[in-house]
Amino acid sequence: MCCFKLPKGLVRDLESMIRKFWWGYSAEHRKTHWVKWERLCEAKEARFFPDCSILEAKESSSGSYAWKSIIGARDVIRKGMVWRIGTGEAVCIKEDRWLPGRVNGSVISPLPSMAPEVKVSSLIDPERVAWRTEVVQQLFLPYEADMILGIPLSSRRPDDRIIWAHTPSGMWIKSGQPEKILERYLAASVPNKIRHFAWRICNNALPTLVNLHRRSIVPSLICAQCQNYPEDALHAIWCCETIKGAWSALEWIRQTAPPQPASFSDLLAGFLSCGEEFRAKIFVTSAWFLWNRRNAVHFGRPSLPVDSICSRAGNYLQEFLQAQIEEPIPIRLPPSQQWRPPDHHCLKINFDAAMFRRPSKAAVGVVIRNNAGEVEGALSSSIPMAHLVADLEALACLKAVQFALELGITRAVFEGDKAVIINALLHGAGVFASFGNTLDDIRMLSSVFQFVEFIFVNRGCNSVADALAKKAKLIVGDQVWLHDVPVDIAPLVSLDVH
Numbered sequence: 001m002c003c004f005k006l007p008k009g010l011v012r013d014l015e016s017m018i019r020k021f022w023w024g025y026s027a028e029h030r031k032t033h034w035v036k037w038e039r040l041c042e043a044k045e046a047r048f049f050p051d052c053s054i055l056e057a058k059e060s061s062s063g064s065y066a067w068k069s070i071i072g073a074r075d076v077i078r079k080g081m082v083w084r085i086g087t088g089e090a091v092c093i094k095e096d097r098w099l100p101g102r103v104n105g106s107v108i109s110p111l112p113s114m115a116p117e118v119k120v121s122s123l124i125d126p127e128r129v130a131w132r133t134e135v136v137q138q139l140f141l142p143y144e145a146d147m148i149l150g151i152p153l154s155s156r157r158p159d160d161r162i163i164w165a166h167t168p169s170g171m172w173i174k175s176g177q178p179e180k181i182l183e184r185y186l187a188a189s190v191p192n193k194i195r196h197f198a199w200r201i202c203n204n205a206l207p208t209l210v211n212l213h214r215r216s217i218v219p220s221l222i223c224a225q226c227q228n229y230p231e232d233a234l235h236a237i238w239c240c241e242t243i244k245g246a247w248s249a250l251e252w253i254r255q256t257a258p259p260q261p262a263s264f265s266d267l268l269a270g271f272l273s274c275g276e277e278f279r280a281k282i283f284v285t286s287a288w289f290l291w292n293r294r295n296a297v298h299f300g301r302p303s304l305p306v307d308s309i310c311s312r313a314g315n316y317l318q319e320f321l322q323a324q325i326e327e328p329i330p331i332r333l334p335p336s337q338q339w340r341p342p343d344h345h346c347l348k349i350n351f352d353a354a355m356f357r358r359p360s361k362a363a364v365g366v367v368i369r370n371n372a373g374e375v376e377g378a379l380s381s382s383i384p385m386a387h388l389v390a391d392l393e394a395l396a397c398l399k400a401v402q403f404a405l406e407l408g409i410t411r412a413v414f415e416g417d418k419a420v421i422i423n424a425l426l427h428g429a430g431v432f433a434s435f436g437n438t439l440d441d442i443r444m445l446s447s448v449f450q451f452v453e454f455i456f457v458n459r460g461c462n463s464v465a466d467a468l469a470k471k472a473k474l475i476v477g478d479q480v481w482l483h484d485v486p487v488d489i490a491p492l493v494s495l496d497v498h
């Protein structure tokens, strides 16, 4: 049986939640705790799991309904758990789940000569706080080595921690019930047939060639369009080369999507968690158009041009919403904003991340400007590819904070265009997120400033940082400009102040 030791920090968090559940809690005053905490734990522990954790406890016929429900939920909990690497000392390379982006988080490289108890820490150089790149590349399959090298490490050497897999916030969206997510996010604002389509695709209930082949209805499971890969839902809607043009029509689509989604639900979760609802709606509606187009091509009917799909989807949604006479719900497109200079007493620091497919790597751009909109410093830096866009954005924010400190700045306003990161920083969230360690690094370093603020802005306000990040495609490591920016980026800077 696979089991997890829970790190002390997680146990403390859980205990605190349980206390609040028992005794109530408000920010102003503590409620009375009617029974001592030790006593509260004692009876249940002794009765149901005297000497093991809840994940190891045996089911008992005499248990209460609630207890049986908890036991029943354990398998779901186990499936969703993955280790977030801090020092790597608590996590076994071969036996534990720790690879982000893998459905079950386990290593599949064979590693024949490695003992089962070898820890992830053996792959980390504690002095440089960096992965031992050569060791990782020698031991693991190339794809898996890239995944590992993309896991961010923190110089604070935090404990390894169990988090929920598959959701960028690290909080548990019921991944077993994608229809619940859809109800919440799409209810009443997309047509029923599209909701139904989304439900089917998340439950793997579309007649893709892979599904038809499994039921022996068709002889081949290979995609009829590209003739290259098995046609499952993710391939038909997202990966197939023949439909790439559909998604490249809208710039934000590729940027919002996780780089290597494992399933359609994974992909959708990326759009649902970006903090801007209209993105998920346009994505799902475009997917529906693409699936209809696939059917038309498949059965020899006339079909829409691939690159018109996203704009069709947008128009279709608009028309649907306008037809909702009672209470029209407008699609909230982000207002086009203009970058604004900071107050004279501080500097404004914009940051952004970018990712490149070939070669597979990521990059960070940072620009520091004063009250007159003049550039005090700019940074373009390449970093290893991470699993989630949100991980990269958190790293971009960290890089911005470090750069500001290196330049001796004491009063700073940081601006980024990824809502999930800024919200987590503002509300102390992200404890269970894959980028939680990076957030803690940001919090610790930014406590040094005399004045600091984090603000979420529209992409339009962040064009200089975005351009600096994209510039890093061709460089290795960091490139810094002081009181200056590269020639090709200067026009964007002056555009911001005029």
Ligand SMILES: [Zn+2]
Pocket (backbone or CB within 6 Å): 223, 224, 225, 226, 227, 228, 229, 235, 239, 240, 241, 242
């Ligand atoms: Zn294909």
